[in-house]
Amino acid sequence: MSYSVDFEKALEIGRPPNIRSLFPNSRALIVSGKVIDRALLAKGKAMTMAANGRNHIIIRGVLRAAQRARAAVIIEIARSEGGAKAYCAVNYWNIARQVDAVCNELGITVPVAIHADHYGIKSPDDLPYARQEIPSLFDAGITSIAIDASHMPDDENLLASIDLARLVPNWAGYETEVGEIKGKYGLSSVDEALFLVQGLNAHDIFPDWIALNNGTTHGLEASDAGIQVELTAEIHEALAGYGISGAQHGTSGNNSDRLRAIASKTRTTKANVATALQMISWGVVVNDYGNAILDDDGRFIKVKGEGVSEELWQEMVAYADSQGWTGGNYKKLNAIFENKILGQPRHIRERMARRVEDFVYTMLVEVFNAGDTARYAVDAILEAGSFDLGPKTGRIESPEEWTEEKIREKAARLSTDKGPEGDFDD
Template identity: 70%
Template sequence: MSQDTFKKALAVGRPPNVVKNFPNSQALIVSGKVVDRAMRAKGQCMTIAANGRNIFVIEGALRAAQKASAAIIIEIARSEATYCPTTLWNVARRVDYLCNKLGITVPVAVHADHYFMKKWEDVAEAKAEIPSVFDSGVTSIAIDASHMTDDLNLLGNLAVSPVIPAWAGYETEIGEIKGEFGLSSPVEAKYLIQGLNAHSLCPDWIALNNGTTHGIEASGEGIQVELTAEIHEALKPYGTSGAQHGTSGNDSARLREIAAKTATTKANVATALQMISWGVKVNDFGNAIMDGDKFAKVPGQGVEDALWDEMVAYADANGIKGGNYKKLNLVFERRWLGQSESVRDRMAGAVQDFVYDLLVNVFNAKDTAPIARDLILEAGSYDLGLKAERIEDPAEWTEEKIKAQAAAIDTDKGPHGNFDD
């Protein structure tokens, strides 16, 4: 890539909220639409949406993307702000800082993941709060109303749509992530996307319950590729790509199938990256390896060994086990930042190596960065517009008819419970 090409993309490719927050930045922070379209243009590929629970994960993922010349997404979920130093309101600042520090030139989208509305009363709060998320520099959002019934999911998406910028990346979701229970169906997916299309909304991504769990996938079942492909085929006229949640721990062969056989362009990875940054021993798929009832750490990798012992002691004293080790991010990031430069570098470097392998050898995302930059230059804008025109009749998707159609859908949502976002 020539410096001239990069400068031209930088001049037109950054959305207005990014320009306002970072007026002198040399970071190519773009809409999530740009990243999705780049994956679609290359075909049979997806990129990582790295959950930046701590700053070492963000740095490692950005370094990997630069090395692979891959467009990438850095994200954080709304719920993660309760146990991570990265939040919806500082994630863009962290990304911008690291891009400038490291000389990152690949396009990067900053995604607010799992902005949940678990009951209808949450909609009013969402309408008030979402503008502040974009004010901070975020360029993409996932509206997760999947905890509600199908009609309220659709109506909730419609209710908050006016406060989501038209240029921004937009993800929606059906089916809470429950593993083998309550698997999503083509009928309910099409219902949601049709209803949105009738109101001139075209989600860039849809997340499904297609067999995964949040955290480390260890069941051996994992992603159901054929089900995913069937749902994506049903949504083809509407232009919506797939977002794969619960990617950590799924074996590489299955992830290659998802990239090759479905319309998935975004794969969320969180837990594996966190563990790798700390130096926890993992297998090739990112599954943490246990030593008895505790995580096994590789001596001399990740955080300093003495600091790891402190982390374990803190976890034991506070009843923190297994997947809840994620709660150590907020407590300990300051301590990690206080380590020597060489230790900080190896923490980010381990994430870089893992993410680079995913991007190049599993997700097939290598060299999608120049495709994304070309899309920006062809459009001459940060706004790539909708992928599909309205084809549904709005008169058939009034609130009354939305409720009637939802009542006719017969699907198994699986067991009730507080499933993790």
């Protein structure tokens, strides 16, 4: 059959219940995160972009790139970016509506998942509110979530994950995390990752992805060594029997060769890109993998005639200066300037979206090997005959060995280095 015929069938059966309810007349193929993961696994040695839509222009550019590359893709927003204390106008509760609208406007026919990234739990005190808030995300059109309790000790991470995973619909994509994402400090280990995944498995929780601290940072700067490809491969191999893929965070500080290695040598199917897309949309000078280049005074360099207007850029810089914001803290400009960005002339908005599109297309096709994965995603839906692809594995571990008491005993025997505390929300 042709892709267009299969697309129509996938559109009929592949959209989850919340998406069908919210957008009954839509022609956007918004799917579970499970579908995206299976598509990249089917192609093999491939991962797709999980693009943080910090502004509306980024969402447009990413979707245009995915359509051009015929790639299944993920649009996401993290809790720090789009939660209750957001610094972006795009948030957990409007991102699905924005994606659906853009898909219909532009005739996007590739499968797209809507991911709530880094739903952070910093302490057990966060759990009561999380139990209230997480269902509201799915009410608003989220189709995949990362519950990130990795800031806590291993036993608390696992127990919080068990608690909150019950709020995630069975059909939805689910990501878990071990080890805060903070560069060379506190690298994740095989034992830590096995502890988390085995404990979840014993409670009939089967994550689609695991995020590791494998040597990368969030934000602008690369760590000393960047992503540790061999460490990642070792941990993924140890987890192979549990059917879990890798989620690579903090890609903006790593070069294309290292990202190609992650795609080809590990079980990673999802690669988060956030800060790079923000900077590219604004017109900031970046290197080939999206890391901003600073001048001798440590300030961003704006490309004349690219991104936002020169006048708006000067206003943004002046505002950041007035707040004492430099480097990564420029992210706080997103919510403040979203409406002014959208109020620019059409040709400026278009050049912003085109700059994002060109960068994302190159990453999808030439670095991540995600080109033509839309076909695999549609095939997965048709083979399942449903929006719900089910888990990749069943229960392997014994529940009796993973009671709360035994979880705490096992965690006490782990030898781990969490590294220094810090602000690693993105």
